[in-house]
Amino acid sequence: MAGGGFVESNGRHYEGKVTAFVLITCFVAAMGGLLFGYDLGITGGVTSMEPFLIKFFPVVYQQMLDDSGTNQYCKFDNQLLTLFTSSLYLAALIASFFAATTSRWFGRKPSMFVGGLFFLIGSLLNGFAINVEMLIIGRIFLGFGVGYCNQSVPIYLSEMAPAKIRGALNIGFQMMITIGILGANLINYWTSKHKNGWRISLGIGAAPAVLLCVGTLCLEETPNSLIERGQHVKAKTMLQKIRGTKDVDDEYQDLVDASEAASKVENAWSNIAQRKYRPQLTFCTFIPFFQQLTGINVIMFYAPVLFTILGFGNDASLMSAVITGGVNVVATLVSVFCVDRFGRRILFLEGGVQMLISQIVVGVMIGLKFGLNGEGSFKKGEADLLLVFICLYVAAFAWSWGPLGWLVPSEICSLEVRPAGQAINVAVNMLFTFLIAQVFLTMLCHLKFGLFFFFGAWVLVMTIFIAFLLPETKNVPVEEMSLVWKSHWFWNKYIPDDVVGASAYHSKSAP
Numbered sequence: 001m002a003g004g005g006f007v008e009s010n011g012r013h014y015e016g017k018v019t020a021f022v023l024i025t026c027f028v029a030a031m032g033g034l035l036f037g038y039d040l041g042i043t044g045g046v047t048s049m050e051p052f053l054i055k056f057f058p059v060v061y062q063q064m065l066d067d068s069g070t071n072q073y074c075k076f077d078n079q080l081l082t083l084f085t086s087s088l089y090l091a092a093l094i095a096s097f098f099a100a101t102t103s104r105w106f107g108r109k110p111s112m113f114v115g116g117l118f119f120l121i122g123s124l125l126n127g128f129a130i131n132v133e134m135l136i137i138g139r140i141f142l143g144f145g146v147g148y149c150n151q152s153v154p155i156y157l158s159e160m161a162p163a164k165i166r167g168a169l170n171i172g173f174q175m176m177i178t179i180g181i182l183g184a185n186l187i188n189y190w191t192s193k194h195k196n197g198w199r200i201s202l203g204i205g206a207a208p209a210v211l212l213c214v215g216t217l218c219l220e221e222t223p224n225s226l227i228e229r230g231q232h233v234k235a236k237t238m239l240q241k242i243r244g245t246k247d248v249d250d251e252y253q254d255l256v257d258a259s260e261a262a263s264k265v266e267n268a269w270s271n272i273a274q275r276k277y278r279p280q281l282t283f284c285t286f287i288p289f290f291q292q293l294t295g296i297n298v299i300m301f302y303a304p305v306l307f308t309i310l311g312f313g314n315d316a317s318l319m320s321a322v323i324t325g326g327v328n329v330v331a332t333l334v335s336v337f338c339v340d341r342f343g344r345r346i347l348f349l350e351g352g353v354q355m356l357i358s359q360i361v362v363g364v365m366i367g368l369k370f371g372l373n374g375e376g377s378f379k380k381g382e383a384d385l386l387l388v389f390i391c392l393y394v395a396a397f398a399w400s401w402g403p404l405g406w407l408v409p410s411e412i413c414s415l416e417v418r419p420a421g422q423a424i425n426v427a428v429n430m431l432f433t434f435l436i437a438q439v440f441l442t443m444l445c446h447l448k449f450g451l452f453f454f455f456g457a458w459v460l461v462m463t464i465f466i467a468f469l470l471p472e473t474k475n476v477p478v479e480e481m482s483l484v485w486k487s488h489w490f491w492n493k494y495i496p497d498d499v500v501g502a503s504a505y506h507s508k509s510a511p
C-alpha cells in the first residue's frame, strides 16, 4: 500500500493512507468516466462508416451519393441519424434524477452497479443491432448508464478518497472521459477498415462495462452513505478499513456532523433559490450551459463527419479525430498541473481567447473555401492548417471549460445547496449536450461556415461573463466562499452581513 500521511480539515487531523480500497475505487471510477467518454466519442466515427449508413440509414447514404460535388454543408443532415447520437443525452438527463434517489436510499454501490449493467445491455444491443430501433434503444440504455454513473461515481470518489487527493480525482474523472473519447476514435480508426467493424466499435464498450460491474461488486459502501442510512458502527469500521488506520475519530466525527447538517436541509431546492445563494445558482446553471455552448461536442461527436465534409477523405477524417482526441487528453493533463498553481480564472480567460481566435480562423477558412453554396474541398496543406487550428481550439477547451465546468460548481456549493447545485449542473450539461447533438447537422446546413462564428460569439459572451463575475476560487475552503462573494463588486449585495460574520468567525476559530 503506497502513500500515507494526513490532511487537516477544520483544524482536525485526518489520518489516511492510499490503501488498496482507494486504488480499487480509482479503478472503478476510471471505468465510469471511460465509458462515458467512449460513448461520447464512438458515434462520430461510426456514422461516417459506409456499411453502417447503408444498413441503418440508407436515405442519408443515398443523399450523400446524390449530393457529391454539391452542397457539402447539408450532406449528413438527417433527424434520425442525429437521434442516434443525441438520444443518449436525453436518457442520461432523465436517469440522473432517478440515480440521485437510488444512491440516497440504497447506497452508491448499487447505483454504480446498475449504471454498469445499463452500459452492458446498451453496448450489446448496439453491437448486435439488426435495425434502427435496436440501435436507438441501445443508445437509450447507454444513456441510463451515463446518468447513473455520472451521478454516483463522482460522489463515490469524493467520499472514498482521502482528502489530499480529492481535487486531483475530480479532474481525473474528466481526464478519463477524454481518454474514453480518444479510445473510441482509435478503435473507429481500426474498425473502419473492416466490413462490419462498426459492430466492434459499438459492442466493445461491453468490456469496460463488465469491469465496472465486477469492480463495483468488489467495492465497499462509503462511510457517508452508511451513516446516512443509520449504520453508524459499520460506517466507522469501514472508515478504518479504507483509511488503513484505527485513528479515524476526527474524520468520522466530521462525517457524522456533515450528515446531521445535511439531514436538516429540508429542501435543497428552496435553499438554492434563496437570495444569498444567487452566485451558486447562477454558476451551477451558466457554467454547464456555457461549457456546451463552446461548441466542443461538434468536434467530439462529429469530427469524422465534419472532416469528411471538409474533404479530408475517409481515412484522413478518422485519423484527424484521433489527433484531436489526443490533444484533448494531453491538454486536460495541463489543467491538472496548472489549476491549483495559477488559478481558475486565468485558465478560463486564456482558454476563452484561444478558442475564440481559433473559431474565427476556422470559420474564415471554411467560408473562403466553401462559400455559401458549400462547394469545394481543401488542399493537403490547407487541410493541415485547418487541423492545427481545430487542435488549438480543443486544447484551449480541455484546459479550461472541460475540467473547470465540473470543478468550479462543485467547489462553490456548501453542503446545504450541494445536492441541488450538483443536480442542476448535471441536468443543464446533459440538456445542452442533447440539444447541440440534435441540432448541429441542421445548423451546419443552414448557418454554413457561420456556425463557427455562432459558437465563437458565445465564447466571447462566456469569457466576458467569467472576467466580470467569477471571483478566483483557488485555495478557498468552501466555508469561506461567502467572504469571497461579499468582497466581489457584483455579488456583495446578495450576501447578508451576518453570513459573512459567521464565516469570518469560523475561519478565525479554525487553527
Ligand SMILES: OC[C@H]1O[C@](O)(CO)[C@@H](O)[C@@H]1O
Pocket (backbone or CB within 6 Å): 040, 174, 177, 178, 181, 291, 296, 297, 300, 328, 402, 403, 405, 433
Ligand atoms: O472532453 C470533451 C467532453 O467533455 C465534456 O464537456 C464533459 O465535460 C463533454 O460534453 C465533451 O464531450
